[in-house]
Amino acid sequence: MTLVRNAADLGGSEARETALACLDAGIDAANPERAVADAVTLDGQSLKIADDSYDLREFDDVFVLGGGKAGVGVARALENRLGDRLTEGVVVVPDPAELSRVEVAVGDHPVPSERGVEGTRRLLDLAEAADDRTLVLAVVTGGGSALLAAPAEGVSLEDLKETTDALLDSGAEIHEMNAVRKHLSAIKGGRLARAAAPATVVGLVLSDVVGDDLSVIASGPTAPDETTYADALDVLERYDIDAPEAVRTRLERGAAAELDETPRPDDPVFDRVRNVVLAGNFTSLDAARNEAEARGYDACILSSRVRGESREAAKTHVAVAEEANFTGNPVSPPAVVLSGGETTVTVRGDGTGGPNQEFALSAAIEFATAWRASREVVLGSVDTDGRDGGTDVAGAVVDAGTVDDVAAARDALADNDAFTYLDARDAIVETGPTGTNVNDLRVLVVGDGE
Known part of the structure; x- marks a missing residue:
């Protein structure tokens, strides 16, 4: 299956076809229905999830609660696996869908919305109705931080939106x-687990964060939290964020011990909670590596934990390509170097783009100014959810010919306008919403010479 809709326009050489095939393989490997099918099985009344088994005779109800960009896929797979053993549920996701037993509520990303708040409130009502004979299958996937929007007491949706922006x-x-x-939410930071207690809770997690930190994925609704109100205040100060008065007041009250903290690792609400990572960034990288090797390339995974400013991280990747070209390290051409993680963009201009587009444009500038080898070099960089930053495109594929006017390319990068520049050069990758989200995927192909 080809997930890159405009692959025919982006191909044209062996290196480009390889980059596109690796992107396809990586995204497809993180399909949530496949991940659930691999980890969840039902044998009579025994539900096995990873290494644990649950006797369904011990439960009166089975709820599916949660959300994120992969929420529909996980919920659909659970419906298919459990059938009428599944009682009901609510997932909050970015796009509408029809399921049999689980309500699909639509929210918004990356900034929370009123419809996301309404869906999350219905989810929390069902969680609070759970008891010790309820099994809660909690769907925790990337994008849940914005989609699962439940403002804490004293904080309005507008306060959340302004702070998120x-x-x-x-x-x-x-x-x-x-x-x-x-610390501004009624569901994040372990508070969904608190709401569902004393139910048995199994978090089914698709990770979109570096290192698969359960407390960070979707802001950790079923995971212990070790951050504090004071930490939150420190973030506002460090980045000079002029937060709404209600936000700052809540955080200051919490830091003064006037409000309950998020539940710590030793909180008894976690006595009956287990979280299982079904797929993550390395899942995609491993599949992309297998695809490259099947095509005859020497392939390596540089890291699944790349972070920092996108345009700067791109320069390091180009340096790796140069090293492979001139010394055969860490791989010998024809070679594919893969990386994942989550880079960021500090917005200083008023253009259009996203982290993967900025990564690609910065790399293309380096190819145009520093690449001296005769071998073809291609970089593909996408967000596996199909939406890079605030745009409706996944990312871009670039090579040494993408930038023909270095000054104009640098101006576009300075204005955070990578999309406009790359779109004019037919470099944009279009997938549409992929139904998954395991962070960024980058494929750097060094060809075998002229």
């Missing part, structure tokens, strides 16, 4: 953003 523009890393969002 400021955090997104600040260049703050995801764990810093989530330290703030957890």
Whole structure:
């Protein structure tokens, strides 16, 4: 199956076809229905999830609760696996869909919305109705931080939206953003687990964060939280964020011990909670590596934990390509170097783009100014959810010929306008919403010479 809709326009050489095939393989490997099918089995009344088994005779109800960009795929797979043993549920996701037993509520990403709040409130009502004979299958997937929007007492949706916008523009890393969002929410930072207690809770997780940190994925609704109100305040100060008065007041009250903290690892609400990572960034990287090797390339995974400013991280990747070309390290051409993780963009201009587009444009500038080898070099960089930053495109594929006017390309990058520049050069990757989200996927192909 070809997931890149405009692959025919982006191909044209062996290196380009390889980059596109690796992107397809990586995204497809993180399909949530496949991930659930691999990890969840039902044998009579015994439900096996990874290494644990649950006797369904011990439960009166089985709920599916959660959301994120892969929420529909996980919920659909659970319906197919459990059938009428599944009682009901609610998932909050970015796009409408029809399921048999689980309500699909639509929210918004990356900034929370009123419809996301309404869906999350229905989810929390069902969680609070759970008891010790309820099995909650909690769907925790990337994008849940914005989609599962439940403002804490004293904080309005507008307060959340303004704070989220400021955090997104600040260049703050995801764990810093989530330290703030957890302390402004009624569901994040372990509070879904608290609401569902004393039910048995199994978190089914598709990770979109570096290192698969359960407390960060979707802001950790079923995971213990070790951040504090004071940490959240520190993030606002570090990035000079002028937060709404209600936000700052809540965080200051919490830091003064006037409000309950998010539940710590030793909180008894986690006595009956287990979280299982079904797929993550390395899942995609491993599949992309297998595809490259099947095509006869020497392939390596550079890292699944790349972070920092996109345009700067891209320069390091080009340096790796140069090293492979001139010394055969860390792989010998024809070669594919893969990486994942989550880079960020500090917004200084008023253009259109996203982290993967900025990564690609920065790499293309390096190819145009520093690449001296006769071998073809191609870089593909996408967000596996199909939406890079605030755009409806996944990312871009570039090579040494993408940038023919270095000054104009640098101006576009300075204005955070990578999309406009790359779109004019037919470099944009279009997939549409992929139904998954395991962070960024980058494929760097060094060809075998002229």
